[in-house]
Amino acid sequence: MSQRDHMSDQIEKAAALLRAGKLVAFPTETVYGLGADATDDHAVAAIFEAKGRPSFNPLIIHLPDRETAESLVDFDPLSRSLADALWPGPFTLVLPRKADSPVSLLASAGLETLAVRVPAHDLAHQLLAKTGKPIAAPSANPSGKISPTTAAHVRDGLGDKLAMILDGGPAVHGLESTVVAVRNGDIHLLRPGSITRDMLEKFGPVISDQPDPEAPSSPGQLLSHYAPDKPIRLNADQFNDDEAALTFGAPGPFALSDAGDLTEAAANLFRQLRAADASPLPRIAVSPIPHQGLGEAINDRLKRAAADK
Ligand code: TXA
Numbered sequence: 001m002s003q004r005d006h007m008s009d010q011i012e013k014a015a016a017l018l019r020a021g022k023l024v025a026f027p028t029e030t031v032y033g034l035g036a037d038a039t040d041d042h043a044v045a046a047i048f049e050a051k052g053r054p055s056f057n058p059l060i061i062h063l064p065d066r067e068t069a070e071s072l073v074d075f076d077p078l079s080r081s082l083a084d085a086l087w088p089g090p091f092t093l094v095l096p097r098k099a100d101s102p103v104s105l106l107a108s109a110g111l112e113t114l115a116v117r118v119p120a121h122d123l124a125h126q127l128l129a130k131t132g133k134p135i136a137a138p139s140a141n142p143s144g145k146i147s148p149t150t151a152a153h154v155r156d157g158l159g160d161k162l163a164m165i166l167d168g169g170p171a172v173h174g175l176e177s178t179v180v181a182v183r184n185g186d187i188h189l190l191r192p193g194s195i196t197r198d199m200l201e202k203f204g205p206v207i208s209d210q211p212d213p214e215a216p217s218s219p220g221q222l223l224s225h226y227a228p229d230k231p232i233r234l235n236a237d238q239f240n241d242d243e244a245a246l247t248f249g250a251p252g253p254f255a256l257s258d259a260g261d262l263t264e265a266a267a268n269l270f271r272q273l274r275a276a277d278a279s280p281l282p283r284i285a286v287s288p289i290p291h292q293g294l295g296e297a298i299n300d301r302l303k304r305a306a307a308d309k
């Protein structure tokens, strides 16, 4: 089999696995990504599980072109100019989610915005086009470890947790994409990267705004976390009639997981928090969630949501 046939075989296989809700690591021009179908709550929960992150952070959604991105988020004219000039490339835009966006709420950690990027790597582009789904992908390293620039790094860190690693050789940049959000005509630089401030300043004023994802929300901060408006009671063993019950291990209209499964609870977390917040019941109460595996990230979010009151 020729090298080219071999690669197109691999891409075909990777695309099929992604469509089936599996985790696939793939090369981009910055670092290797840990990819999953961004429209599949369970697949996105599996990303957080594999990375072993103690909290949920919003992920970058990878797309083959700007036209596809336009179906998920609303572009303002300045963001569109930036996209046209810098895509495909190591550049990520944070934009408002469309109300009917099919992307999992877990992928954007419950936020109203979505980070979107069109990578320049040829294999990544082919994979995204073949899969036909938006692909959520953080860097393919375990939490707290450095970002992987080769397939071997990915295998060392996450090998047993992945359905497949698409090997595209070493990543070129080795530095994650620049992340920006346009607000009131200003370009807020949320994460510096290989698209530099100088390059961005040709398009408009650039403001450094690197929010600490762990910090509590504050006005002017773009990465505030999602919290419902209603009061939340945690570790509830029983529920009152005026409480929307986010159950774990018991059924109910706002169940996180009937069966007491942590991956399912993570997949349902933001959707059920929103549903509970929108319900006629004035309060929210949540079952105890075991503090292991994904439970740590779920408890982190719940604690913040409750502390915000
Ligand atoms: O180069 C890259 O960007 C790599 C490759 C795989 O594409 N991906 C990557 O993803 O670095 P990750 O998950 O490690 O970093 C995502 C960054 C974080 O800094 C996160 O806070 C920011 O994007 N981000 C994602 N969604 C956001 C949102 N809705 N609002 C603000 N920041 C967001």
Ligand code: MG
Residues within 6 Å of the ligand: 138, 139, 147
């Ligand atoms: Mg990372």
